[in-house]
Amino acid sequence: MSADQPDVVRVDFAFKRELAQKIEGNLANYCYQCGACVGDCPATRYSVAFNPREIMLKVLYGLEDELLGEHSVLWECTNCYTCHERCPQEVKPVEVIISLKNMLADRGLAPTAADKVVRTFMTSGRTVPDNPAIDKQRAKYGLPPLKPVPMDEIRALLGVDEEEGGDS
């Protein structure tokens, strides 16, 4: 949805409603752009593209195209939680960023690393699947083999759920 007049920013409310469905996605509404999140952000220190204050501003305006594209800058976040620590408004910028990542995942735009972790989890219940070499190593330290994860429970828990990830 692009504005007819390029100079006018139109707030995209559909985008903001979708973000608000995500857990803690709506917290950016409390952002007053003070920039406390920027000073200690390691990703900002090492990347010219990443700035949590700017990301929160784009969320406030609902600039979906700048946030939710392929190779989104959001994946540069190191998940260090310092912005969560510093924010005087309890916006938890990292949580807003993760909610935006959930929206990227809903659009099929998660990085392969994330897809791989979830795929491994869905088959073994672990991020490092069990194998005989692991159990052999464990035995060296007198540790028992890894126990299987009850996957019936895991699958039931994660079964496709219509109410999540939608635009309701």
Add this chain to the structure above:
Amino acid sequence: MKRFAFFPGCLIPARHPAMEFAIRTTLEKLEIEIVDLEGTSCCPDPIYFKSKDKVSWLSVAARNLCLAEDLGLDIFTNCSGCTATLSETYHLLQDEEIRDRVNERLARIGREYRGTSRVRHIATLVRDEVGYEAVKNSVVRPLEGLKVAIHYGCHLLKPSRIMQVDSPDDPQVLERLVEAIGATPVRHANWYLCCGKACQNEDIPNKMMHDLLSTVNDEHADLLGMICPTCFGQFDHGQMKIAKLYEEDFSTPPVYYFQLLAFAQGVPYENLGFERQRFKPVALKKFEGAAVG
């Protein structure tokens, strides 16, 4: 003996069994009884899994917490990632609306999250339930003169409102634990930097690890002490990459704190799996001759 439910996670039991061995050995000497949980899964991981879908992430985490609730025990973790997932879940599920959303999922498997088991990281478990003095008394070969640079990593401390571990701006727990085994903790100039593992860009973590290792090197530390297996992987395998990329060889061995404690409590060097590390903490060997009483 105080009893706690043990949440081992994925990385330590599968990739670093020597760390699990060290945890079990040292806690027994500190009179903590480990109760193994039946049927735990991945916590699940607070980076990729959480980035795909927060509600699924919370549901799997809540199921893991339910297993400790069934036993009426607090749960302790040995990995900062598991600590982040389980502590955040404990915190978020105090919100009734979120708890209802998650309990709807749990109802499919006949479970209900109640919020009765607290989550503790093993470092704080030792601080709060054992105490530094008892750790010191368990040591048979104090590591005097060993300089241990401290790496907290991110998720043990932040967000402090949720983790409730220590001050993220001037934390003490790892420094005091290192002192308790007779070694000298060193806070280097970039101590607060992240290991960078969660970042989906290679350049940022490379630069960050390089800067962190340089300031560790400036302090002439013998090793880099830490309490997170993810940070450990970054600084062990990852350090090879940094050395090549920047043509600088820092040769700073990372060591998981509880292996260090096990060594100080008298476990032989060769029983602690150090031979599997890319950078081996050979500085420990000079303490091997010390009287083990």
